[in-house]
Amino acid sequence: MTTTQTVRAPSPVRSFLLHVDGELKEFWRSPITLAFIVLMPVMFYVGFGLAFRSQADAVRAVGEYEITQANLSFGGVLGFALMSVAFANVAIGLAIRRHHGLFKRFRTTPVSPATVMGAYLANTLLTAVIVLAVVAAIGLLGMGVTLDPARVPQLLLALLLGFVCMAPLGAAVSLLPPNADAAVPMVNGIFFPAAFLAGGFVVLPLGETVQAVVDLLPGRPLTVLLQGSLAESGPAWDWPSVWLLLAWSVLGTAAALRWFRWASEREPRGFGSARRKGSEGKG
Helix, strand or coil, rough: CCCCCCCCCCCHHHHHHHHHHHHHHHHHHCCCHHHHHHHHHHHHHHHHEEEEEHCCEEEEEEEEEEHHHHHHHHHHHHHHHHHHHHHHHHHHHHHHHHHCCHHHHHHCCCCCCCHHHHHHHHHHHHHHHHHHHHHHHHHHCCCCCCCCHHHHHEEEEHHHHHHHHHHHHHHHHCCCCCCCHHHHHHHHHHHHHHHCCCCCCCCCCCHHHHHHHHHHCHHHHHHHHHHHHCCCCCCCCCHHHHHHHHHHHHHHHHHHHHHHCCCCCCCCHHHHHHHHHHHHCCC
């Protein structure tokens, strides 16, 4: 006598949690990802922070704000780390997965696209929280960073707005690289200039025209909000920067939804040739 067992598909919540678990394991087991996405901002902060450690208490005038050097460096690294995880990591990761057909394989399963992408973004958010927490611990314990308790909610909200802005932009930029090999140089060619021109570390004399363009890029309003939440004096909340971040978020989301592709137009190297050889052998 034989019995048949009905295999139930996992619930949407369980399916989502399983995908999040898989994303976490894949991310944290990759030495290259850990080195460039997680450790780079931390090592950068240690080197940059130690270079200015003797001037940690010096008060700098930055725009409308008066901010200590320690907090100025801290805000710059927070913005750099957030852009590294939410922008560069998303753009490179999606481009590589698309080229190698990983998302295309998920599309052949019963899992919904929202679950696949939601799990990926959930892992990105968790990674950002971990990296920012490590940077904050280093700043508070060893770099002379001081936080005004009244401005901590603004700091957390600025970081959340930054993530909401940078992640969709990363998804949109992931469409630019033609293949996996081009993903890292192309994305970093956008990320590093944008991160340093934002003025989080030093104020560069760019000239009025160039500065006007830089002020419109998403890194600049994020930097302004971070500096305001860490400043000794000046406005804690800059609404024009908030609206600009939200505008970039809407633009990135619209572009990603409009042109997002689950699979690359070009097959991974060797895949097409192997398939052709197999068909020729059968013939």
